[in-house]
Amino acid sequence: MTEEIVIVGGGTGGTVLANDLADRLSPELDRGDVRITLINDSPDHVYKPVWLYVPFGQREPSDGRRPLSELLDDRVNLRIDRVSEIDTDAQALQTRESRDGTEYDKLVLATGSTLAPDRIPGLEAGGHDYYSESGSEALREELLSFTEGHIVLSVIGTPHMCPAAPLEFVFMTDDWFRERGLRDDVDITYTYPIGRVHGNPHIAEWAKPLMEERDIAIETYFNAEEVDPDAETIVGMGGSEIDYDLLVSIPPHSGVDLIAEAGLGDDGWVDVDKHTLEAEHAENVYAIGDTADTGVPNAGSVAHYQAGVVGQRLASEIRGRPATETYDGKTLCFIETGMDAASFVEFNYEDPPSPAPPSQKLHWSKLAYNESYWLTARGLL
Template identity: 75%
Template sequence: MVRRVAILGGGTGGTVLANDLTDRLAAEIDAGDVEVTLINDDPDHVYKPVWLYVPFGQREPADGRRPLRELVDSRIDLAIDRVTEIDTDEKKLALRDAPGSLTYDYLVVATGSTLAPAEVPGLVEGAHDYYSESGALAFREELLSMTEGHLVLSVVGTPHMCPAAPLEFVFMADDWFRERGLREDVEITYTYPINRVHGNANIAEWARPLMDERDIDVETFFNAESVDPEAGTIASMEGTELDYDLLVGIPPHRGVDVVDEAGLGDRGWVDVDKRTLEAEAADGVYAIGDAATTGVPKAGSVAHYQAGVVARRIASEVRDRPATATYDGKTLCFIETGMDSASFVEFDYENPPSPAPASEKLHWSKLAYNESYWLTARGLL
C-alpha cells in the first residue's frame, strides 16, 4: 500500500521538510511505497528576512526568491496550486486548479502567515510595511527620501512573523540616519501593545536600555485602533494619539482560511501539541512553523527545527515504528542592532533567551547566513 504525504506550503518549513523526508525515505520512495507531494501557490520559494534590508536600499526582493523546483528533490511531486478544502475525515484535499481530490495518509500544514492590515481602519492607506515584497518596495521610495520629520514604527498585531524585526528596524534606522548626519532632524518612535518593547521579557529587558541610549522614543500599552492618513495620526485603544510623517505598521497576521474551515484552529493557526506537533483536532495531521500554535516565535529557525522533528516522526510511522521525536522549542535568531552590528539569541521551552553582546562579527554572521540560506532550504544545512 502506498503511503502518501501531503505538505501544504513551500516556505522554509515545508521545503526543508519535503527534502528531509525524501532523504529519510529514499528507499521507500524509490520502491514506489511512499509519495511526497509539496503544494505551494507560488512557483518561487521566498526568503522573507531579505525584506528588512530593502527599504534601506541594501537588497532587492529578487535576492530572496528562487524557483521552488530548483530547491526540492526531484522525487518530490511539486504542485503549484492552492488548497481550497481540507477534509480531515476522508483525508482528502481539494485544489483550486486540479480536478478531483488529492488523498493523503499524512498531512503537514506549513502555510505560514498572511497579513491582515484591513483589520485596522486606515492602516492600509496610511502605513507602510516591510513584511511583504510590495510593502518593502513602496516603503523604500518613502524612506530613502526622508530627511526630517517623525518616523513611527507601530507593532499593531501580535503574534507576527520574525518578532525581532521591529526592534531591528528602529535600531537600523537610528544608525542609518546618524551615518548620514540626519538623526537630529528625525524623531523615531516605537510602539508596542503590552507593557514592554517585546513579547519576550528577556529580550525586552535587553532592548529597552539600547533604545533609551539612542533616543528612540517608546510607547508601550499602545494597541493601535485606527490610522488617519489625511491627518497623519495613529490612535490607540488606550486613548493615545501620535502624529507621524512616515508610519511603519507591523500589521495583524493570520493564517489561511482553509485551516479555520477544516476546524483545525482559529485565525488560520493550527492547534497542536507543542512537542509532537500533531494537530489536536484531526489524526494524521501535523503543523509546523508560523501555522502551528506552539507558543514559540513565528521564525524561520523554528520552522526549520520543527520540520526535522516531523520528518523523523512520519518516517517512523511509515515504517510502523513508534514515533518518538519531539520538538523542544529550540529557536535562534540574529538581531541587527545597527547597520553594522548585531546580537544573537538561542532558547527553547526550558531555557530563556540571553542576547549576546552586539558586535560587527555577529552582523556579518547574519549576512553570511542570509547568503547560505539556500543550502538550508535544500536540506544541506
C-alpha cells in the same frame, strides 16, 4: 500500496521538510512505497528576512526569491495549486485546479502567516511595512526622500512573523540616519501593545536600554485601532494619538481560512501538541512553522527545527515504528542592532533567551546565514 505524504506550503518549513523526507525515505521512494507531494500556490520560494534590508538599499526583493523547483529534491512531486478545502475525516484535499481531490495518508500543514492590514481602518492607506515585497520597495522610496520629521514604528499585530524585526528596524533606522548626518532632524518612536518593548521579557529587558541610549522614544500599552492618513495620526485604544510623518507598521497577521474551516484551530493556526506537532483535532495531521500554535516565535528557525522533528516522526510512522522525536521549542535568531552590529539569541521551552553583546562579527554572521539559506532550504546544511 503507496503511502501518500502531502505537504501544504512551500515556505521554509515545507521546503525543508520535503527535502528531509526525500533523504530519510530514499529507499521507500525508490521502491514506490511512498510518494511525497508539496502543494504551493506560487512557483517561487520566498525568503522573507531579505525584506528587512530592502528599505535601506542593501538588498533587492529578488535576492529573496528562487523557483521552488530548483530547491526541491527531484523525487518530490511539486504541484502549483491552492488548497481550498481540507476534509480530515476523509483524509482528502480539494484544490482549485483539481476536481478529483487529493487523498493523503499523512498531511503536514505549513501554510504560514498572511498580512491583514484591513483589520485596522486607514492602515493600508496611511502606513508602510517591510513584511511584504511591495511594502519593502515602497518604504525604500519613502526613506530615501525622508530628511526630517517623525518616524513611528508601530507593532500592531501580535503574534507576527520574525518577532525581532521591529526592534531591528528602529535600530537600523537610527544608525542609517546617523550615517547620513540626519539623525538630529529625525525623531523615532516605537510602540508596542503590551507593557514592554517585546513579547519576550528577557529580550525586552535587553532591548529597552539600547533604545533609550539611541534616543528612540518608547510607547508601550499602545494598541492601535485606527489610522488617519490625512491627519497623519495613529489612534490607540482610549483615544490616545501619535502624530507621524512616516508610519511603519507591523500589520495584524492571520493564517489561512481553510484551517478554521477544517476545524483545526482558530484564525488560521492549527492547535497542536507543542512537543509532537500533531494536530489536536485530527488524525494523521501535523503542522509546523507559523501554522502550528505552539507559543514559540513565528521565526524561520522554528520552522526549520520543527521540520526535522516531523521528518523523523513521519519516517518512523511509515516504517511502522513508534514516533519518539519531539520538539523542545528550540529557537535561534540574529538581531540587527544597527547597520554593522548584531546580537544573537538561542532558547527553548525551558531555557530563556540571553542576548549576546552586539558585535560586528554577529552582524556578518547573520549576513552569511542569509546568503547560505538556499543551501539550508535544499537540505544541504
